Amino acid sequence: MLTIENLVKRRGSQEILAGISFRARPGRVTGFLGPNGAGKSSTLRVLLGLDRATSGTALIDGVPFARLRDPLTTVGAVLDGSGAHRARTGRAHLRWVARSAGLPRARVGEVLETVGLTHAASKRTGGYSLGMGRRLALATALLGDPRILVLDEPVNGLDPEGIRWIRTFLRERAASGRTVLLSSHLMGELAETVDDVVVIDKGVIVADGTLAEVTGAYRTLEDAFFALTTGDGGPR
Numbered sequence: 529m530l531t532i533e534n535l536v537k538r539r540g541s542q543e544i545l546a547g548i549s550f551r552a553r554p555g556r557v558t559g560f561l562g563p564n565g566a567g568k569s570s571t572l573r574v575l576l577g578l579d580r581a582t583s584g585t586a587l588i589d590g591v592p593f594a595r596l597r598d599p600l601t602t603v604g605a606v607l608d609g610s611g612a613h614r615a616r617t618g619r620a621h622l623r624w625v626a627r628s629a630g631l632p633r634a635r636v637g638e639v640l641e642t643v644g645l646t647h648a649a650s651k652r653t654g655g656y657s658l659g660m661g662r663r664l665a666l667a668t669a670l671l672g673d674p675r676i677l678v679l680d681e682p683v684n685g686l687d688p689e690g691i692r693w694i695r696t697f698l699r700e701r702a703a704s705g706r707t708v709l710l711s712s713h714l715m716g717e718l719a720e721t722v723d724d725v726v727v728i729d730k731g732v733i734v735a736d737g738t739l740a741e742v743t744g745a746y747r748t749l750e751d752a753f754f755a756l757t758t759g760d761g762g763p764r
């Protein structure tokens with residue numbers, strides 16, 4: 529379970545997060561939606577211990593990231609980029625991460641298979657396409673078989689087959705009781721993936737509920753999103 533409570537982030541005089549609260553629950557895919565600059569990445573960075581909140585809390589199974597006993601088996605995250613050195617092969621990168629985290633080497637082959645990168649495992653990551661880089665980042669996040677997955681814009685850079693694949697993959701993770709939180713500014717792609725939706729705009733949560741609740745009387749999640757984030761009433 530991820531629990532964000534009254535989270536405030538200020539940078540100078542700018543309030544980037546104005547006291548936001550929401551949860552992402554086990555067994556569900558939660559979509560964290562908002563336009564560019566709404567505060568999604570800022571929230572995820574605090575949650576993953578990469579940045580400090582001005583006030584409020586962001587807890588992973590009840591504790592801040594820094595106090596997790598076993599971070600890699602608790603939470604896997606994909607923020608920006610694959611984090612791999614360009615001269616390293618995908619397999620070498622994963623082995624290096626596994627070794628530094630004390631995870632069994634056998635996990636490397638398993639996660640490569642899971643994300644469909646086995647065929648490219650011996651290629652240098654500098655030659656990977658954007659989509660392959662995203663898959664490698666996901667493979668890295670999966671090394672510890674974490675019960676929580678946090679993904680920032682996972683669909684970006686994926687081709688239609690890749691989008692379909694990640695959709696199915698995330699649904700399966702949730703079906704096995706895990707918690708999945710993913711951020712996006714692309715509504716259409718999320719409607720078929722998420723159970724719950726949290727919409728953020730200008731550092732404020734403007735909607736929070738099940739997909740059906742947030743879509744409400746609008747025709748689609750996309751219509752609901754634009755109405756909520758632009759004040760455009762749209763067709764109801």
Ligand SMILES: Nc1ncnc2c1ncn2[C@@H]1O[C@H](COP(=O)(O)OP(=O)(O)OP(=O)(O)O)[C@@H](O)[C@H]1O
Pocket residue numbers: 539544562563564565566567568569570571713
């Ligand atoms: N390092 C930083 N220094 C100053 N301002 C920042 C920094 N990082 C983010 N911001 C500001 O914080 C606000 C929220 O940015 P954030 O990246 O969290 O939004 P986002 O919802 O993830 O957007 P996107 O979809 O574009 O990634 C923006 O106004 C941004 O300009």
